[in-house]
Structure formats: structure tokens, C-alpha cells
Amino acid sequence: MARKRYGWEKRAKELARKEKKDEKMKRRQGKTTTPPAEEMPQAGEEGT
Secondary structure (H helix, E strand, C coil): CCCCCCCHHHHHHHHHHHHHHHHHHHHHHHHHHCCHHHHHHHHHHHHC
16 A cells, blocks of 8 residues: 655645745846835935
8 A cells, every 4th residue: 555755744845945936036026127226325324
């Protein structure tokens, strides 16, 4: 009789990996749409 070799732990790891990848892609897309000129003044205000 065949047995399950992997339990819910492997499934949980796969889901976590997928979520992390999706987050990364969203962040990259957000960076490309936001011009760097807008980010510069905000960084300057925080520094002073």
C-alpha cells in the first residue's frame, strides 16, 4: 500500500515560497512605475 511521502509541511513551504515570489514581483513593478524624483525629497526630509 502506498503512503504519502510528504505532509502538510511541504505544502506550507510551497505556499510560503509562492507568496514571497509574488510579493517580490509586486515590489519590482511598484519601483518601475514610481519615478525616482518623487522618492528623493522624501528621503531628504527624513534625514533633516
